[in-house]
Amino acid sequence: MATEIDDVTRRIAGGEALSAERTDLLFTALMAGQFAPDAVERFLRALAARGETIAEIVGAARVLRRHVTAVSCTDPGAIDTCGTGGDGISTFNVSTAAAFVAAGAGATVAKHGNRTHSRCSGSADVLEALGVPTDLSPTRLGECLREIGIAFLHAARLHPAMAVVAPVRRAIGTPTIFNYLGPLTNPAAVTRQIIGVPRAELLPLIAEALRRLGAVHAWVVHGDDGLCDLTTTTTSRYIELRDGRLTEHALAPEEAGLPRSKPSELLVDSPAASADMIRAVLSGQPGPARHHTLLNAGAALVVAGRAGTLKVGIKLAADSIDTGRAAAKLEALVQFR
Structure with a gap:
């Protein structure tokens, strides 16, 4: 898995963008602790340097929404x-x-x-x-x-x-x-x-x-x-x-x-x-x-x-x-x- 995130980091540094689906898979593994901290740091720095895309933000947000501890709210206008x-x-x-x-x-x-x-x-x-x-x-x-x-x-x-x-x-x-x-x-x-x-x-x-x-x-x-x-x-x-x-x-x-x-x-x-x-x-x-x-x-x-x-x-x-x-x-x- 470390090889995967390092490969993605290199691609991002070269200007490549991730699809929402690829981002979803990557952040699912990231949030499960499957990558070394130094590899995660390089990945996040590369994303920020290139500039995060809409698809990457959406894909990552979907992962975090699945992992969140939900709070009940019944008001649709909240x-x-x-x-x-x-x-x-x-x-x-x-x-x-x-x-x-x-x-x-x-x-x-x-x-x-x-x-x-x-x-x-x-x-x-x-x-x-x-x-x-x-x-x-x-x-x-x-x-x-x-x-x-x-x-x-x-x-x-x-x-x-x-x-x-x-x-x-x-x-x-x-x-x-x-x-x-x-x-x-x-x-x-x-x-x-x-x-x-x-x-x-x-x-x-x-x-x-x-x-x-x-x-x-x-x-x-x-x-x-x-x-x-x-x-x-x-x-x-x-x-x-x-x-x-x-x-x-x-x-x-x-x-x-x-x-x-x-x-x-x-x-x-x-x-x-x-x-x-x-x-x-x-x-x-x-x-x-x-x-x-x-x-x-x-x-x-x-x-x-x-x-x-x-x-x-x-x-x-x-x-x-x-x-x-x-x-x-x-x-x-x-x-x-």
Whole structure:
């Protein structure tokens, strides 16, 4: 088997692309621990250097979906706000803040995420700083989704097969195909998502992968400031997947009725600082972090089918914060055991 992955690595380094079926077979063996770590590292580095294809992302995602520990979710409108990560910019965890706001507005949110690899705070890091348990069993997570309408699905606990590649990913230290696979392999099998990506050229790859994997409604987003979010500091780009069709869009914060922010106003230096900023937003504090959260929560509510337009979604998001419902979702999650 080692010969097989080394041969594939050489072919990839020469520019060859794998079919989804070949990728499926290769990742099935990889996740079963059939390859030596140094061979896996060479393979992942070669993929990243050449650039992962849609077929490779789809094939690998199908393998991870088969290996995931499932979490029961009965709401077909449930959403996830998990991004790929990898932007290397230490803003507060807006996708996590937006998850609470969207839940407060009535959406079911199966928030998938992990610890950070490229910034100061990942979703698991900030949720622990907020007092949210990140070690609930799959059964309790399903109950949490039904009872509260939001749950945190910790990738490290629900993707046990990923333990095989965890040391290799740490050794590489830069984004690999697994960054793209995380948002495509939600344990609750959601079909509605907001996925942030760190580079604009990833927008069509992830959007088309979502389409082939059966997503119903999704926005794949990128801020022109480099953020894996819709941004309020400058313009954003996104591709919307809806009813099997992909459409490209550009968005300025003013078009959504929001003022521009300065990048420095969104930065944090620790999970604790990110948690403080999220608490401030959920308490109704005005300012740039609120605007940034409203933009992303508004989009999440569109994808969830709770709002017909982004402006309506932003209005519902503001109401979720100002009525205390978003903060109540956080408190309920902290208390859930």
